Amino acid sequence: TRPVMIAGAQMGGIARNESRKQVVARLIALLRDAHARGAELVVFPELTLTTFFPRWWMEDQAEIDSFFETEMPSAATRPLFEAARELKVGFYLGYAELTTEAGATRHYNTAILVGRDGQIVGKYRKVHLPGHADHRPHMPYQHLEKRYFDVPTDGFGVWDFGAGKFGMAICNDRRWPETYRVMALKGAEVVMLGYNTPTHIPWEPIYDHLSAFHNHLVMQAAGYQNAMFVVGVAKAGKEENSYLLGGSCIAAPSGEIIALASTDGDEVILARCDLDLCQYNRKALFNFAEHRQVQHYGVITER
Numbered sequence: 001t002r003p004v005m006i007a008g009a010q011m012g013g014i015a016r017n018e019s020r021k022q023v024v025a026r027l028i029a030l031l032r033d034a035h036a037r038g039a040e041l042v043v044f045p046e047l048t049l050t051t052f053f054p055r056w057w058m059e060d061q062a063e064i065d066s067f068f069e070t071e072m073p074s075a076a077t078r079p080l081f082e083a084a085r086e087l088k089v090g091f092y093l094g095y096a097e098l099t100t101e102a103g104a105t106r107h108y109n110t111a112i113l114v115g116r117d118g119q120i121v122g123k124y125r126k127v128h129l130p131g132h133a134d135h136r137p138h139m140p141y142q143h144l145e146k147r148y149f150d151v152p153t154d155g156f157g158v159w160d161f162g163a164g165k166f167g168m169a170i171c172n173d174r175r176w177p178e179t180y181r182v183m184a185l186k187g188a189e190v191v192m193l194g195y196n197t198p199t200h201i202p203w204e205p206i207y208d209h210l211s212a213f214h215n216h217l218v219m220q221a222a223g224y225q226n227a228m229f230v231v232g233v234a235k236a237g238k239e240e241n242s243y244l245l246g247g248s249c250i251a252a253p254s255g256e257i258i259a260l261a262s263t264d265g266d267e268v269i270l271a272r273c274d275l276d277l278c279q280y281n282r283k284a285l286f287n288f289a290e291h292r293q294v295q296h297y298g299v300i301t302e303r
């Protein structure tokens with residue numbers, strides 16, 4: 001067996017005027033709680049250093065950029081890295097990244113994996129950006145990820161953490177089967193992801209009543225179909241003028257949920273994830289080499 005004690009640190013709403021210092025203090029409290037319960041790795045939500053700012057139309061780039069990090073760790077986030085190193089706990093952290101590539105400014109919806117020594121192991125930038133880029137003033141709030149973030153050139157990655165292979169995704173990525181299959185083919189045994197999911201989608205309210213069902217449906221199916229653990233962690237509850245879905249969970253390679261949040265606030269969930277379970281499924285019913293017929297799948301990447 002290769003057990004890893006994985007925690008999800010669900011966050012309640014972050015107010016627009018809540019400082020990074022205040023948010024980091026909440027993150028550290030959750031980290032300490034998770035460590036006290038035996039966690040070796042803690043998964044925080046998407047964009048977890050600030051409120052979910054894509055809900056507002058902004059035109060002043062300086063105001064937009066005020067929600068982004070230009071360095072990681074920074075003075076405000078270093079205490080989290082230091083607490084994690086002291087406790088020997090690794091973590092996944094979602095945040096807005098402002099960087100330059102070949103002289104061009106880039107804005108990404110980013111997540112990093114930090115090792116138990118406090119060093120950054122890997123970085124992932126959100127591939128599937130939902131919502132819209134235009135201003136829709138008649139809606140109660142916007143969802144402007146297509147306006148504020150760039151699509152990255154690097155795609156899905158997998159990194160060594162402890163005895164396992166860990167991949168990262170972010171929010172809307174979890175709704176797309178390609179996300180998990182690509183990482184499974186790269187050897188991922190765990191996919192960690194954070195999310196900010198409004199329970200009312202103004203531009204597509206048809207499934208509002210199914211938001212909790214769809215949230216678990218996609219992660220349970222992915223865990224089963226790709227023989228992996230999926231750790232999905234919410235920024236939850238009332239946040240400014242929206243209400244965000246909770247339901248943070250850990251899904252096993254069987255498709256079963258083995259840890260589940262029961263509040264819409266700051267809450268730690270935890271599960272002992274035996275990574276050898278992934279290998280079992282990979283050698284049996286989801287033996288990719290034995291059962292997949294790739295010659296029939298080409299259209300998935302051609303269109």
Ligand code: ING
Binds near residue numbers: 204
């Ligand atoms: N949030 C939502 C998500 O994918 C969404 C956006 C919700 C799109 C429901 C379509 C339907 O969970 C983010 N941040 O991607």
